[in-house]
Amino acid sequence: MGYAEVYESWKSDPEGWWMAQAEAIDWDRKPSRALFDRGENLYEWFADGMVNTCWNAVDRHVEAGRGDQLAIIHDSPITGTIHKITYAELQSRVASLAGALTAKGVGKGDRVIIYMPMVPEALEAMLACARLGAIHSVVFGGFASNELAVRIDDAKPKAIIAASCGLEPGRVVHYKPLVDGAIELARHKPEFCVIFQREQEVAALKDGFDFDWHGFQAGVAPADCVPVEGNHPAYILYTSGTTGAPKGVVRPTGGHLVALNWTMKNIYNVDPGEVFWAASDVGWVVGHSYICYAPLIHGNTTIVFEGKPVGTPDAGTFWRVIDEHDVKCFFTAPTAFRAVKREDPKAEFLKGYDISGLRGIYLAGERADPDTIEWAQTVTGKPIYDHWWQTETGYTIAGNPAGLEALPVKMGSPSVPMPGYDVQILDEAGHPVKAGELGAIAVKLPLPPGTLPTLWNAEDRFKKSYLAHFPGYYETGDAGMIDEDGYLYIMARTDDVINVAGHRLSTGGMEEVLASHPDVAECAVIGVTDQLKGQLPMGFVCLTNGVTRPHDEITAECVKLVRQKIGPVAAFKLCAVVDRLPKTRSGKILRRTMIQIADAEDFKMPATIDDPAILDEIKAALQGLGYAKG
Ligand code: COA
Ligand code: AMP
Numbered sequence: 001m002g003y004a005e006v007y008e009s010w011k012s013d014p015e016g017w018w019m020a021q022a023e024a025i026d027w028d029r030k031p032s033r034a035l036f037d038r039g040e041n042l043y044e045w046f047a048d049g050m051v052n053t054c055w056n057a058v059d060r061h062v063e064a065g066r067g068d069q070l071a072i073i074h075d076s077p078i079t080g081t082i083h084k085i086t087y088a089e090l091q092s093r094v095a096s097l098a099g100a101l102t103a104k105g106v107g108k109g110d111r112v113i114i115y116m117p118m119v120p121e122a123l124e125a126m127l128a129c130a131r132l133g134a135i136h137s138v139v140f141g142g143f144a145s146n147e148l149a150v151r152i153d154d155a156k157p158k159a160i161i162a163a164s165c166g167l168e169p170g171r172v173v174h175y176k177p178l179v180d181g182a183i184e185l186a187r188h189k190p191e192f193c194v195i196f197q198r199e200q201e202v203a204a205l206k207d208g209f210d211f212d213w214h215g216f217q218a219g220v221a222p223a224d225c226v227p228v229e230g231n232h233p234a235y236i237l238y239t240s241g242t243t244g245a246p247k248g249v250v251r252p253t254g255g256h257l258v259a260l261n262w263t264m265k266n267i268y269n270v271d272p273g274e275v276f277w278a279a280s281d282v283g284w285v286v287g288h289s290y291i292c293y294a295p296l297i298h299g300n301t302t303i304v305f306e307g308k309p310v311g312t313p314d315a316g317t318f319w320r321v322i323d324e325h326d327v328k329c330f331f332t333a334p335t336a337f338r339a340v341k342r343e344d345p346k347a348e349f350l351k352g353y354d355i356s357g358l359r360g361i362y363l364a365g366e367r368a369d370p371d372t373i374e375w376a377q378t379v380t381g382k383p384i385y386d387h388w389w390q391t392e393t394g395y396t397i398a399g400n401p402a403g404l405e406a407l408p409v410k411m412g413s414p415s416v417p418m419p420g421y422d423v424q425i426l427d428e429a430g431h432p433v434k435a436g437e438l439g440a441i442a443v444k445l446p447l448p449p450g451t452l453p454t455l456w457n458a459e460d461r462f463k464k465s466y467l468a469h470f471p472g473y474y475e476t477g478d479a480g481m482i483d484e485d486g487y488l489y490i491m492a493r494t495d496d497v498i499n500v501a502g503h504r505l506s507t508g509g510m511e512e513v514l515a516s517h518p519d520v521a522e523c524a525v526i527g528v529t530d531q532l533k534g535q536l537p538m539g540f541v542c543l544t545n546g547v548t549r550p551h552d553e554i555t556a557e558c559v560k561l562v563r564q565k566i567g568p569v570a571a572f573k574l575c576a577v578v579d580r581l582p583k584t585r586s587g588k589i590l591r592r593t594m595i596q597i598a599d600a601e602d603f604k605m606p607a608t609i610d611d612p613a614i615l616d617e618i619k620a621a622l623q624g625l626g627y628a629k630g
């Protein structure tokens with residue numbers, strides 16, 4: 001069957017179609033049906049089945065006689081090491097860790113925060129939680145204590161599992177003090193921490209509270225897999241919303257297993273036993289779905305890569321890893337290829353490597369610009385597939401199902417909706433628009449299995465953020481169009497979320513930090529276009545009356561404050577002092593107009609602007625930061 005037939009067969013019987021996909025998963029008790037309508041546009045999938053994620057990702061492959069196959073390859077150009085773990089080894093490591101967690105009282109439904117760099121132990125911690133039915137919440141290492149504290153207070157974890165340190169090129173990230181700082185800031189106090197000591201930095205442990213990763217596993221009985229209900233939360237992953245308070249996306253267990261398993265062959269075109277590589281980080285949704293869960297559920301070998309596209313040691317790293325481990329499918333963010341292209345435009349580094357085994361390259365996380373796609377296609381000779389998804393969905397909404405049928409690629413489009421997604425473009429009143437017309441991208445409810453059923457502890461926010469604007473639809477927060485052939489184009493966010501190097505960040509969150517500076521009376525943060533990272537945040541601050549300190553001093557403090565409060569990942573380095581911000585007569589800050597000036601785009605003077613002269617000052621400030629040229 002080709003794409004059109006499969007999509008049609010889903011559409012004509014969505015529940016039957018998903019029940020058929022659920023056959024590929026080992027259930028302790030099969031679900032009696034697929035969809036459970038909870039009313040008020042809330043849905044769950046496979047709710048009355050019983051299942052365990054770790055069993056499906058690890059144990060069942062060992063039981064099927066594939067224990068000697070590699071499950072994880074840890075390739076760390078930063079430490080210069082490669083380490084391989086078979087499924088049988090993974091099973092015993094995860095069972096032992098889960099046993100130690102059980103001995104300390106962690107069980108089904110307890111939350112565990114994981115704050116770790118790109119080491120196999122991060123996946124083992126996730127799987128150990130899954131084994132027990134404990135709900136993990138992984139926090140990206142580039143977030144600072146304050147962000148970690150916000151997540152501790154929301155998730156209320158019984159335990160935190162962390163590493164002593166992370167390794168960024170040229171810098172050791174001291175995780176342990178960041179964890180200690182977060183616990184001090186948080187109102188909720190976890191019962192204990194487990195610290196994986198890395199040889200690059202051994203952290204001091206607090207007696208009776210911090211436990212050494214290996215030490216606390218000594219002598220404990222390994223734990224078995226605990227079956228959980230299909231609608232039991234597998235994990236919570238916090239993502240940026242409009243405000244500084246992150247949204248806790250809940251991932252339901254049953255649908256997650258079924259949907260991710262389907263994507264591996266049909267979208268990524270790999271068979272069990274083959275090597276799959278997603279060069280992302282376990283702290284992001286791509287890392288959850290495609291470094292940890294999907295490849296393991298499907299019986300592939302996954303690569304945990306601790307490095308960067310460039311500088312570790314050079315722009316040939318991607319090609320080296322693909323060659324050395326015989327990678328069949330490679331997934332990364334467009335920004336990573338922009339970094340490689342900038343360093344090595346002629347792909348000289350590729351010459352020494354054989355990437356003939358690679359079938360395709362998949363891009364997501366931000367808009368894939370045609371220049372980057374064309375370059376990657378030319379130098380590798382491989383098909384480049386853009387695909388569009390979100391933390392909320394956990395897997396592709398629109399993509400090119402190459403394992404099913406490789407559809408013609410259209411530059412600038414992530415291709416077509418996957419089975420499960422009825423994607424529509426809506427006008428402001430919620431009516432579908434004609435092909436080729438721009439509008440808000442929405443998905444007709446119910447969303448497919450594995451997508452978020454709600455936000456952690458925040459059902460009202462879930463309804464307000466995603467369901468209220470267009471009744472009967474899930475609002476994606478992206479704007480775009482669908483062409484005559486059914487290809488989707490993602491143009492922009494409709495909210496204040498920006499995308500920096502494939503990382504989703506909230507300008508509202510950064511504004512909250514700037515507003516906390518004692519000299520700042522008012523501020524705005526916008527996302528400006530950047531050749532490498534796609535977007536960069538830029539702050540404008542208006543000072544409190546009477547402040548006479550040098551502006552440079554204040555902007556430097558603002559930059560430092562965002563790094564301290566949010567973390568280095570915010571990449572907040574551009575900040576200017578202005579007298580006033582451009583506003584409408586009703587007082588709304590004209591962020592869109594500021595972005596257009598920064599990007600040197602033509603723009604129409606907003607009819608509602610209070611004082612057009614302010615825009616000259618904004619333009620001058622932007623030029624001072626190297627923008628608004630041309
Ligand atoms: N722990 C601690 N700090 C981290 C971190 C982590 N896990 N990841 C990034 N940081 C830090 C970086 O060191 C950098 O700090 P600096 O300001 O001191 O230089 C800062 O956060 C910004 O990081 P980033 O935006 O990633 O920039 P970079 O200059 O380090 O690298 C790219 C640029 C394009 C090479 C890099 O962003 C990249 O590889 N992106 C791919 C993105 C990706 O995989 N996205 C996931 C979605 S698919
Ligand atoms: P995240 O939740 O961090 O994965 O970010 C999701 C957001 O990233 C989407 O809502 C889009 O705005 C953007 N995004 C992800 N993939 C793509 C893509 N292929 N093309 C354009 N934008 C994308």
